[in-house]
Amino acid sequence: MKDKSIKTLRMIGLGFLEPLIRLFSGEEPSKNGKLFFTKALLPLLSIILFVVIWHAGATALYNSEASVRIEKARAEQGEEAAIAMQECIESGDVSCQPNTLPSPKQVFGAFQALWQDHKSISEKKAEFKDKVSATNEQREAQGLDPITYTGRPSFLDQIGTSLKTVAAGCLLAMLIAVPIGIIIGLSESLRTAMNWLIQILKPVSPVVWLLLVFMIVKTVITDPSLDKSFIISFISVGLCAMWATLVNTSLGVSTVDKDYINVAKVLKLSIGQNIFKIILPASLPLIFTGLRITVSVSWMVLIAIELLAQSPGLGSFVWEEFQNGANDSNAKIIVAMFVIGIIGFLLDRIMLSVQNMMSFNKGMA
Amino acid sequence: MTTQLQEIAYSPEIATKPEMLVCKDLRKVYPTPKGDYVVLDDLQLSIKKGEFVSIIGHSGCGKSTLLTMIAGLNEISGGQIIVDHEPIRDAGPDRAVVFQSPSLLSWLTALQNVMIGVKQVFPGASKAQKEEICKYYLDKVGLGNDFHKRATDLSQGMQQRVGIARAFALKPKVLLLDEPFGMLDSLTRGELQDVLLEIWQKEKITAVAITHDVDESIFLADRVIMMTSGPYAKIGDELEIPFERPRNRKDVLEHPDYYDYRAYLLNFLNH
Numbered sequence: 145m146k147d148k149s150i151k152t153l154r155m156i157g158l159g160f161l162e163p164l165i166r167l168f169s170g171e172e173p174s175k176n177g178k179l180f181f182t183k184a185l186l187p188l189l190s191i192i193l194f195v196v197i198w199h200a201g202a203t204a205l206y207n208s209e210a211s212v213r214i215e216k217a218r219a220e221q222g223e224e225a226a227i228a229m230q231e232c233i234e235s236g237d238v239s240c241q242p243n244t245l246p247s248p249k250q251v252f253g254a255f256q257a258l259w260q261d262h263k264s265i266s267e268k269k270a271e272f273k274d275k276v277s278a279t280n281e282q283r284e285a286q287g288l289d290p291i292t293y294t295g296r297p298s299f300l301d302q303i304g305t306s307l308k309t310v311a312a313g314c315l316l317a318m319l320i321a322v323p324i325g326i327i328i329g330l331s332e333s334l335r336t337a338m339n340w341l342i343q344i345l346k347p348v349s350p351v352v353w354l355l356l357v358f359m360i361v362k363t364v365i366t367d368p369s370l371d372k373s374f375i376i377s378f379i380s381v382g383l384c385a386m387w388a389t390l391v392n393t394s395l396g397v398s399t400v401d402k403d404y405i406n407v408a409k410v411l412k413l414s415i416g417q418n419i420f421k422i423i424l425p426a427s428l429p430l431i432f433t434g435l436r437i438t439v440s441v442s443w444m445v446l447i448a449i450e451l452l453a454q455s456p457g458l459g460s461f462v463w464e465e466f467q468n469g470a471n472d473s474n475a476k477i478i479v480a481m482f483v484i485g486i487i488g489f490l491l492d493r494i495m496l497s498v499q500n501m502m503s504f505n506k507g508m509a
Numbered sequence: 510m511t512t513q514l515q516e517i518a519y520s521p522e523i524a525t526k527p528e529m530l531v532c533k534d535l536r537k538v539y540p541t542p543k544g545d546y547v548v549l550d551d552l553q554l555s556i557k558k559g560e561f562v563s564i565i566g567h568s569g570c571g572k573s574t575l576l577t578m579i580a581g582l583n584e585i586s587g588g589q590i591i592v593d594h595e596p597i598r599d600a601g602p603d604r605a606v607v608f609q610s611p612s613l614l615s616w617l618t619a620l621q622n623v624m625i626g627v628k629q630v631f632p633g634a635s636k637a638q639k640e641e642i643c644k645y646y647l648d649k650v651g652l653g654n655d656f657h658k659r660a661t662d663l664s665q666g667m668q669q670r671v672g673i674a675r676a677f678a679l680k681p682k683v684l685l686l687d688e689p690f691g692m693l694d695s696l697t698r699g700e701l702q703d704v705l706l707e708i709w710q711k712e713k714i715t716a717v718a719i720t721h722d723v724d725e726s727i728f729l730a731d732r733v734i735m736m737t738s739g740p741y742a743k744i745g746d747e748l749e750i751p752f753e754r755p756r757n758r759k760d761v762l763e764h765p766d767y768y769d770y771r772a773y774l775l776n777f778l779n780h
Contacts, residue, residue: 401612403610403612404612404614406580406582406608407608409581410580410600410601410602410606411602411625411629412600412601413625422614425614426614428616
């Protein structure tokens with residue numbers, strides 16, 4: 145039971161909990177206590193230290209911006225205005241707050257506000273659904289499209305949209321990169337032929353990909369019922385992120401163990417059997433390494449692409465908040481930053497466990 | 510000394526059998542920037558049906574090159590290799606190879622590793638028949654309880670057992686062994702030599718084993734072929750080993766002639 149849970153934890157990338165489990169089962173308390181400290185408590189401490197430094201920095205920036213405001217009031221409108229400004233700032237009045245790096249507390253507040261906002265929007269949605277359910281049934285019976293909720297999306301909805309875009313983008317990347325990778329991995333001349341093209345296209349910025357995709361999609365897709373901005377953003381994400389998978393797949397296929405190739409030759413396997421029974425399984429670990437990079441790259445470029453493509457999602461959330469300039473906008477941007485970071489981390493962990501599962505297949509042989 | 514030993518060793522039973530594997534004027538050249546490097550030159554070899562031959566020589570003498578050429582995994586620069594009266598063109602399951610590293614497909618089980626070959630050689634057989642063949646050979650190499658273990662969960666020695674089972678299950682005309690036990694510890698190596706001889710005794714497949722272990726070469730083979738050091742390597746000498754089969758290690762080691770054979774081979778290798 146214990147060994148099994150440890151194995152599972154390692155698989156899903158929560159290996160740092162291993163000493164804790166061993167500790168609870170009373171196994172070498174001093175050694176595992178130390179391990180738990182280094183593996184779980186130290187990272188936690190560093191996060192706390194980060195928050196403290198952040199808090200101190202935010203306070204310093206707040207104070208400096210406050211004093212600038214006061215001085216400005218004094219210089220422009222005299223002493224009285226300066227005192228009024230100081231009082232206004234100290235009272236916490238929204239109208240005169242210094243607009244700078246938000247403190248951890250403000251960010252947490254913004255997080256709660258976003259959460260509340262999500263709840264109220266969900267309620268509204270549920271209400272709306274109840275209200276229109278009868279009408280929708282009628283409409284459906286008449287063969288009309290149902291009425292859908294068109295209110296503002298909540299922060300969580302934006303996350304959902306972003307994840308959907310990334311999933312579609314990665315799927316596209318996989319569908320393009322894996323087959324091409326296998327084909328060019330199999331033939332050295334094809335590999336040489338494609339090499340320059342790949343090397344040139346690989347470092348192209350996500351923004352340029354977006355514009356390129358935009359040029360094409362705009363012409364190709366004329367059906368107004370399709371969500372063009374979603375199509376543009378997921379294709380761009382896929383194109384930006386597919387290179388790692390492409391390169392890794394072709395590398396994996398071209399470097400399959402020579403012994404395996406010899407086995408295939410002695411057994412006189414057909415090309416299809418050779419690819420599906422020998423080459424593909426043998427290069428799976430490298431393909432998944434590539435896919436892991438693809439997933440993290442796609443999450444990284446997503447924000448910039450959503451921002452430019454005006455497709456709903458975290459990117460446009462960040463952009464809207466920045467344009468909005470409301471009092472808690474800065475704090476909300478920081479919330480988004482952490483959410484992006486944490487989701488990226490989780491995606492990477494998921495891919496890492498998949499990758500580990502694949503390499504266990506390969507073992508040490 | 511040669512003639513003396515050869516006379517004692519001459520085995521009329523094998524001499525009357527048809528030829529299974531013939532290398533005629535065999536030549537192998539690797540082009541290098543400094544000109545051609547001739548590994549094998551003018552090599553003549555004839556192996557009878559059902560004969561077990563081992564080839565010894567110093568490392569780098571080209572014995573592995575010779576074996577991979579017979580297997581069809583290495584191009585022939587000149588001359589011919591004839592198996593069962595047909596010149597070979599490329600690799601094929603009629604010349605099964607046991608590689609030095611077990612080269613099992615690590616994502617498959619022991620049974621699946623044997624099966625992939627059996628499926629190629631017996632496409633007409635039913636699933637149950639094919640499975641029976643696989644299980645028979647795996648059982649013969651002592652893996653009766655490990656059919657469904659993954660290749661990665663097997664030890665090196667066990668993996669090489671699967672390698673042997675995989676080769677025999679192909680029912681090849683010629684069995685090629687490329688230093689099959691070179692990567693194993695001496696205890697496991699002994700065990701696997703026994704396993705190999707036991708299963709070979711039943712099948713009597715023409716076999717060629719590359720080795721640099723003098724004792725191994727004597728224990729396994731009817732005839733030991735000594736290759737000269739490269740470049741321009743060829744067959745330097747041959748020695749018939751007439752010990753009775755089935756052999757067992759103890760009898761072979763205690764045979765009065767054993768040390769003469771051993772000394773003869775070592776003498777060749779040291780000069």
